[in-house]
Amino acid sequence: MEMELKKVALNDLHEKLGAKMVPFAGYNMPVRYSSDLEEHNTVRNGVGVFDVSHMGEFVIEGPEALDLIQRVTSNDASKLVDGQAQYSYLPNEDGGVVDDLLVYKFKEEKYMLVVNASNIEKDWNWISKYNTKGAIMKNVSDSHSLFAVQGPKAVEALQSLTSVNLSDIKFYNFVVGPFAGVEYVIISATGYTGAGGFEIYVSNEHAEQVWNAIFEAGAAFDIKPIGLGARDTLRLEMGYCLYGNDITDETSPLEAGLGWVTKFTKEFTNSKNLQAEKEAGVKRKLVAFKMIDKGIPRSHYALEDASENTIGEVTSGTMSPSLGYGIGLGYVTLENAKIGTEIFVAVRNRKLKAEVVKLPFYKA
16 A cells, blocks of 8 residues: 655645645655756756755754764764754664764754654654663654755845844854744755755744745745755755765765764764774775766666776766756776776666766856
């Protein structure tokens, strides 16, 4: 029996706007409103709004909150100051990744973890397993909406909605304050597009009021609703990992290039084995590559060297709307991971030439 899809608070509004709705991570989600290309360019050059309310939010509180977060996440959350967010991941016990996430610090003894929609239950169970000292955990995923207002015109488009000076919020920092007539809204200078902007967390009861206010205030800046299709091309142009593609329960975070958020100054799940792996050196690496030959790399296509030896596989790929050629991420053997290395993508019976490049693909 097929499970019934969950719906975000504004599901009916998206359908009224004419969005093409698709199943994604167990939710009925808008994949596009017009075209992926138009929506991608709207965010890169102007401002657009994604409803990403399918994401999960856990509030962790109490005297043991930080200790729990430190034990289950790879990054060092003790370095966070109030009003700051941090990218991190949950290592599993077998050398892979349970999920990647954001850790928000509100104040001493109050944090919020933002996790991927497909992993809400898995992450909750995983963190609960380690909650042996009685940190207070609340899963508030179903009661909150999340709007990502992204693009270079985001500050101008939103400023009239709040007394908070949006230009003052540094990247990966956030403010809790009044927004669009609602007293308690989290305004976070984060996002998954590389285009600048904010992520707005609001309770479901105020979701429609806030959404409508954003579109009224942004009308002068030609603000548009944006679907998940453009979210994927935007994140890939920046080389941001997607859980389930580029990182999984089976992939090593060190091979995935997440060493920068793996802090061995503390003990956390599987930290000893990860440290040993770091010292021994990884055998393969997640690399970025651009197509030299015409073609679009797709997930699971084989990657080969000039002698047709398989050296890895594509984990994410697309035609870059901003650059006009195919781009991708994939794992390759260490000797093929250097910038400038020529590799080949096996597309059906053809071998298409590509080159390993430095991230991001798109430089604003």
